[in-house]
Amino acid sequence: MASAGAASISAPSSTSSSASSNSSFSCGNQLHRFRYVLQNINLEAIPNLATSIRASKTPSPEPGIVCTLDPEPLYGSFNIHFRLDFSDGISWLLKVPARGHSGTFDESDAEALRSEALTMRLIKSETSVPIPEVYAFDTSLDNDVKCPYTLMEYIDASPLSIYWFDVTITEEALEQRRTKTLLDLAAVVLQLNKFRYDQAGRLLYDDEEAVKGIGSVRNYDLGAIVQRAEQQVAEADDDDEDFENCDDSPLFCEAGPFSDPKKFLLWMLDRRDSCKLEYTKGTYHLLRVLVQWFLAGVEPQLDDTRSGRFVLSHPDLDLQNILVSSDGQIRALIDWDGVGTVPDFMGNNSYPTFLLRDRDPSWFYAAQDNEVAMSQCSPRELSRYRKIYEEAIAGCLAERHDETLPEDDWPSKDALKKTTRRSLIIETLQYATHNVMFTHRVMDLLFNEIIEVVRPTPGIPPPPTQTNGSGDFQHDTSRASEASTETNINGLLEATDDIDSSSDSDTFEDKDDNGFGAQEPDSASDLDSDLDSLTDSESLASVDISSNTDHSNHLVNAEQQWFEDNFTIYEVGDALAAGTLDERRMKLLRDGFEALCA
Numbered sequence: 001m002a003s004a005g006a007a008s009i010s011a012p013s014s015t016s017s018s019a020s021s022n023s024s025f026s027c028g029n030q031l032h033r034f035r036y037v038l039q040n041i042n043l044e045a046i047p048n049l050a051t052s053i054r055a056s057k058t059p060s061p062e063p064g065i066v067c068t069l070d071p072e073p074l075y076g077s078f079n080i081h082f083r084l085d086f087s088d089g090i091s092w093l094l095k096v097p098a099r100g101h102s103g104t105f106d107e108s109d110a111e112a113l114r115s116e117a118l119t120m121r122l123i124k125s126e127t128s129v130p131i132p133e134v135y136a137f138d139t140s141l142d143n144d145v146k147c148p149y150t151l152m153e154y155i156d157a158s159p160l161s162i163y164w165f166d167v168t169i170t171e172e173a174l175e176q177r178r179t180k181t182l183l184d185l186a187a188v189v190l191q192l193n194k195f196r197y198d199q200a201g202r203l204l205y206d207d208e209e210a211v212k213g214i215g216s217v218r219n220y221d222l223g224a225i226v227q228r229a230e231q232q233v234a235e236a237d238d239d240d241e242d243f244e245n246c247d248d249s250p251l252f253c254e255a256g257p258f259s260d261p262k263k264f265l266l267w268m269l270d271r272r273d274s275c276k277l278e279y280t281k282g283t284y285h286l287l288r289v290l291v292q293w294f295l296a297g298v299e300p301q302l303d304d305t306r307s308g309r310f311v312l313s314h315p316d317l318d319l320q321n322i323l324v325s326s327d328g329q330i331r332a333l334i335d336w337d338g339v340g341t342v343p344d345f346m347g348n349n350s351y352p353t354f355l356l357r358d359r360d361p362s363w364f365y366a367a368q369d370n371e372v373a374m375s376q377c378s379p380r381e382l383s384r385y386r387k388i389y390e391e392a393i394a395g396c397l398a399e400r401h402d403e404t405l406p407e408d409d410w411p412s413k414d415a416l417k418k419t420t421r422r423s424l425i426i427e428t429l430q431y432a433t434h435n436v437m438f439t440h441r442v443m444d445l446l447f448n449e450i451i452e453v454v455r456p457t458p459g460i461p462p463p464p465t466q467t468n469g470s471g472d473f474q475h476d477t478s479r480a481s482e483a484s485t486e487t488n489i490n491g492l493l494e495a496t497d498d499i500d501s502s503s504d505s506d507t508f509e510d511k512d513d514n515g516f517g518a519q520e521p522d523s524a525s526d527l528d529s530d531l532d533s534l535t536d537s538e539s540l541a542s543v544d545i546s547s548n549t550d551h552s553n554h555l556v557n558a559e560q561q562w563f564e565d566n567f568t569i570y571e572v573g574d575a576l577a578a579g580t581l582d583e584r585r586m587k588l589l590r591d592g593f594e595a596l597c598a
Contacts, residue, residue, distance in 0.1 A: 006591050024276040025548065026065060030117075031075060031080075032248060033098050033248045033250070034073075034075060034080045034098055036072075036101040036104070036249075037080060037096055037101050037147055037175065037307055038080075038101050038102075039145050039146060039540075040097065040101050040102065040141075041084065041144045041147045042144060042145055042286070043069060045144040045145050045146075045240075045292070046082060046084065046094055046145060047067040047068060047069050047084060048067075048144070049144055049145060050067050050084045050086075050092055050151060051067045051096070051152070051247065051413060053136045053151060054067075054086070054090075054092075054135070054418035057135065061303040062088065062215070064087075065086055065087050066086070066087040066089050067084055067085070067086050067087075068084070068085050068087075069082055069083075069084055070082065070083040070085065070578060072350060075334035076335070077250070078097060078098050078099075078250050078337055079095045079096060079098060079337070080096050081093050081094065081095050081096075081444070082094045082096075083154060084154075088122040089135065089224075090098070090154065090155060090156050091154035091156070092135065092151060092154055093132070093151075093153070093154040094145075094149050094150070094151050094152075095149060095150045095151075095152065096145075096147045096149050097113065097148060098149065098249055098250055099250060100147045100148045100384060101141070101142060101147065102148070102154065102416065104249060105141060105148060107252060107352050108252070109139075109148070110140070110148065111202075111204075111215065112202065112218055112252075112337075113137065113139050113148055113150065114137065114139050114338060115202040115203055115204065115205070115215065115339070115340075116150070116202075116338075116339055117134050117150050118134075118203070118205045118209055119203050119312070119339050119340075119528060120134050120152075120336055120339075121134050121209070122195075122203070122211070123192070123312075126194070126195075127191040127192070127194070128191065128381065128412075129188055129189075129191050129192065129333065130188065130330060130331055130332045130333060131332060131333055131334075131336075132152040132153040132155055132332060132334060133152060133153040134150060134152045134153075135150070135151045135153070136150075136151040137149065137150040137151065143235065143386075144443060147252070153289070155323050155331055155332040155334065155501075157318045157324060157325060157331035157473040158322060158324060158326075158433075159319060159321075159322070159324075159331060160319045160320075160323070160324050160354070161319035162179060163177060163181075163324055163326065163328060164181070164319055164354075165475075167554075176328075177327060177328035178328065178456075179388055180322060180327065180329065181328040181329075181330065181393055182388050182389045183384060183392045184328070184330045184390075184396075185317070185322065185330060185352060185389075185392075186389060186396050187312065187392075187395045188330055189313075189317070189333075189335065189348045189349050189352075190278070190349070190393065190396050191395065192311060192313060192314070192347075192348045193311050193347070193349075194263075194312065194313075195311060195312035195340045195341070196309075196311055196344075197308065197310050197311075197312075198219060198253050198259060198306030198308065198309055198310065199212055199214040199256070199257040199258060199259045199341065200213075200214070200256060200257060200258040200259075200261070200264045200310045200340065200341050200342055201214040201215050201217050201256045201257030201258065201340050201341060202215045202216065202217070202338075202339065202340035202341075203216070203339075203340065203341070205217070205310070208584060210236065213255040214255060214340075214341060214542065215256075216254040216255060216257060217254065217255055217256040217257065217264070217267070217340060218252050218253075218254045218338055218340075219252065219253055219268060219434065220250060220251075220252060221251045221252055221253040222253045222435060222436055223271075223272065223436040224253065225250075225251050225438065226234060226436070228247065228251070229246075229248075230247045232247070238379060240350065240415035248407055250569075253268075253271065254269045255271075261295060261309070261343040261477055262291065262292065262295055264342070264343060265291050265295075265343075265418070265426075265433060266288065266291060266430070267438075268285075268433050269284065269287065269288070269434075271430075272284075274445065280439075280440075281573075281574070281577045282403060282439055282570060282572075282573025282574035282575075282577045283443050283569065283570075283573050283578065284439070284440065284577075285573060285576045285577040286443065286447070286572060286573040286576055287291075287429065287432050287439070287568065289576060289589075290446070290573075290593060291433070292428060292430055293590065293593055293594075294422075294425060294426055294593075294597060295354050296427075297594075297597055298345045298364070298419075298420075298422060300382050300499045306573070308344075309343060309344055310341040310342060310343055310344065310347075311342065311344045311347040311348060312340070312347075312358050313339075313340075313342050313347040313348050314321070314333055314336065315335075315336065315337065315338040315339050315340070316337075316338075316349075316353055317333070317337060317352035317353050317354070318352070318353040318354050319354045320335075321334050322334075322336040323334060325408065336347060345419065345423070346423055346426045346427065347394055347428065349397070349416075349419050349420050350422065350423030350426075350427065351386055351389060351390075351420065351423050351427065351443070352389070352423060355385055355386050355389060356381055356382075356424070356427055356428075357376055357377065358379040358382050359424065359428045359442075361431065361435065361437075361438035361441040361442050361445075361561040362432060362435075362438065369396055370400075380423060388419055389420070390417045390420035391417065392418065393416065393417070393419075393420045393582060394414075394416035394417040395412045395413070397416045398413050401531045418598075420562055421564055425446075425596055425597050427441060428446055429443070431445075432446075439469075443569060446571060446596075447569040447572075449592075449596055450589065450592030450596065451567065451592070452594055453568075453595045454588045454591055454592040454595075455471070455563065455593070456559050456563050468516050500522050501596060514594050523558075539568065566585065567585055567588055571585075572573060572585055572589060
């Protein structure tokens with residue numbers, strides 16, 4: 001049985017077939033990034049350290065208990081782990097960060113390690129969330145081990161990845177096990193909603209290990225990793241020794257803390273805007289607009305005075321970080337690296353990472369490998385399991401309603417499910433803002449989904465264009481999606497919050513009252529010209545479509561051709577960035593996005 005006390009851990013001889021957005025530039029085997037830790041760590045001191053700490057925590061320790069170190073380390077993306085076995089059957093795990101060596105480990109790394117360890121203790125003491133117990137930690141290199149470390153409980157269980165794709169049982173049994181895991185997971189993670197704060201970031205602790213505030217957000221800096229790798233490749237000769245000496249340690253970036261959800265969502269994108277290429281401007285600008293619209297829907301009144309808008313949440317609920325028993329019962333949640341608070345709409349009510357494979361671009365490429373593709377759920381299966389999970393979340397939340405509120409104010413189960421469904425969109429947007437390598441790929445996926453919602457229906461002519469009383473045409477595109485006319489994300493269409501001027505001043509010079517730069521139409525507006533392309537000489541408002549089949553077909557074909565030519569991610573994005581997106585395409589974009597968020 002594969003056991004784990006930290007995420008993504010493997011034996012040195014194993015080869016991981018999974019792709020991850022956290023995977024860094026690799027020079028050779030996975031252990032390469034830990035070579036400096038392995039050169040400096042004092043392995044002989046680890047058993048004595050564990051024995052001493054255990055004795056200090058046990059009132060009457062049994063004499064003669066021996067601790068031995070497993071010679072084969074386990075490792076993940078950012079940490080290496082050493083298993084310790086006591087002669088009475090107890091096992092511990094010592095975790096050392098890949099950056100835990102002289103010249104690399106800095107104050108930020110130390111703060112991150114301390115915050116993770118103490119947050120795990122906080123969760124362990126105040127909830128029933130299954131989590132390894134932290135026995136000790138050290139944030140310096142000045143100790144017997146010669147490395148910073150966390151010493152914690154070893155959980156004897158298997159990663160969910162093993163049982164989720166178990167081919168040794170019937171499909172019915174597998175479905176029952178998966179469903180049980182999803183139900184258990186929902187009940188577990190919702191306990192974290194009790195930890196509410198006014199900012200997003202990691203928890204800071206005083207000398208008494210009590211929470212004293214919120215610190216910065218720390219993210220894996222994939223862009224910096226890629227730049228470093230490109231530079232090393234450019235400077236390296238064909239000699240293998242050049243690659244043996246290359247630096248592939250993890251790199252991180254920090255910002256915050258954030259009291260504004262929008263700034264939290266966009267800070268990684270903001271870091272790129274200063275050096276963005278011309279062809280990226282449209283896509284980046286479209287991404288900003290969609291983030292703003294989403295926020296206008298989930299938080300129609302962004303009241304900075306409202307407290308508790310940020311919740312403590314696990315940073316990566318992926319298959320390898322969920323340990324289960326053979327029947328699917330959750331034994332532990334592991335790998336709390338980067339744990340902190342996030343906006344509540346993308347916190348514990350959201351889908352776990354492993355149900356978002358079809359949204360994560362790193363898995364798009366991994367799935368091209370047949371072995372990887374065989375070990376993943378299809379998009380249809382993922383959609384079905386997301387429905388099961390949103391039902392589980394809504395059911396748990398309904399049972400835990402706020403009894404201080406009048407019964408009429410309790411949210412309905414449908415409203416609770418909608419909260420979880422919307423997390424699919426915000427997680428997709430976050431993939432785009434955080435991952436420099438896949439921003440365009442993610443935005444293509446999202447925009448194509450919008451296209452499918454608002455695409456003109458073949459064989460159905462466009463509705464008559466009406467005038468607005470001043471002679472300007474207003475083309476009605478509401479028939480593009482029946483769902484979009486029936487749903488409204490809590491005032492999404494009425495949102496008038498401007499795009500953040502600090503980051504978009506170069507593209508939003510002449511804004512309309514919605515802040516999207518749409519030009520005011522005049523008697524010779526672009527909108528009028530667009531509509532003229534659909535008919536030769538007469539206003540669409542005067543055409544009797546039902547009485548003229550040939551003309552109707554002409555309009556249908558013209559409408560579809562206009563849509564294919566003008567409603568593309570590049571046309572829309574560039575027009576948004578230039579402040580020239582017309583009302584017609586703006587409405588199509590908003591209707592489509594609104595329908596996706598419904």
